[in-house]
Amino acid sequence: MSATRLLVLGIVRGYGRAHGYRVGNDLLSWGADEWANVKWGSIYHALKALTQAGYLLDHNDIPGRTDYELTERGEAEFVRLLRDAVRRPQPRPDFLGAALAMLPSLPRAEAITLLRERLATLEETRDKAQAQVDAWAEPPHVRELFGLWEQTAAGGAEWTRGVIERLEAGAYLMAGEPGSPGKPGSWPQLQSSTEHPEP
Incomplete structure (x- = not known):
């Protein structure tokens, strides 16, 4: 893409x-x-x-x-x-x-549904990376890589939850809405x- x-x-x-x-x-x-x-x-x-x-x-x-x-x-x-x-x-x-940049091209309900899909993927990625951190043994420094993936996914999930909440509260003008x-x-x-x- x-x-x-x-x-x-x-x-x-x-x-x-x-x-x-x-x-x-x-x-x-x-x-x-x-x-x-x-x-x-x-x-x-x-x-x-x-x-x-x-x-x-x-x-x-x-x-x-x-x-x-x-x-x-x-x-x-x-x-x-x-x-x-x-x-x-x-x-x-x-x-x-x-x-x-193009988010208002989607109807509000569709944008929220798509963002919930994103959130589910990020939470799954976070949990998988956490399991890898917990299970990793050798070499020990590779654990940092899984920790990075965990933190990145966790941060993405938190941000996505915030966008969903703002859209649900009526933030931004979305497709089909006046203006x-x-x-x-x-x-x-x-x-x-x-x-x-x-x-």
Whole structure:
């Protein structure tokens, strides 16, 4: 799974139609170059690859500029990647970071269900690592590796429980809720409403 792929699809989806500079500008303004190793080259490579794979449709209406739009296949791929990134713990944090950036694209109940799956996996990993710590004999220093896995999974589980609690308490606007950024093509309308608030 590629965090860049998920992020690029998500931003194009959010705008409904976006050009490469807008996609890259948004990602870099979120610091994705640090937490997901997203660079300008990887963004344009992803746009090209996703278009060739049929996930994006390119438009060349303005000379010198290509706009991109999600296809039906692209919407299905975006949702698949997002669900997997939320439910499945990965060794690298960029997948989860990408999922969190796009979390409002999911309905609240679905996000909570996926996070509970993540929590169950993390608790199972924590318990398995704890058993390995307790049972390990030789060489003794390898016990530290299992201890690291235990602490990492325990920390992930605690954080996941907190996110579930916040979502259950109504935090954040999720897909299907008024004002949510989760609807395809909703970002321009949301930007307009914050730039020109109603009196």
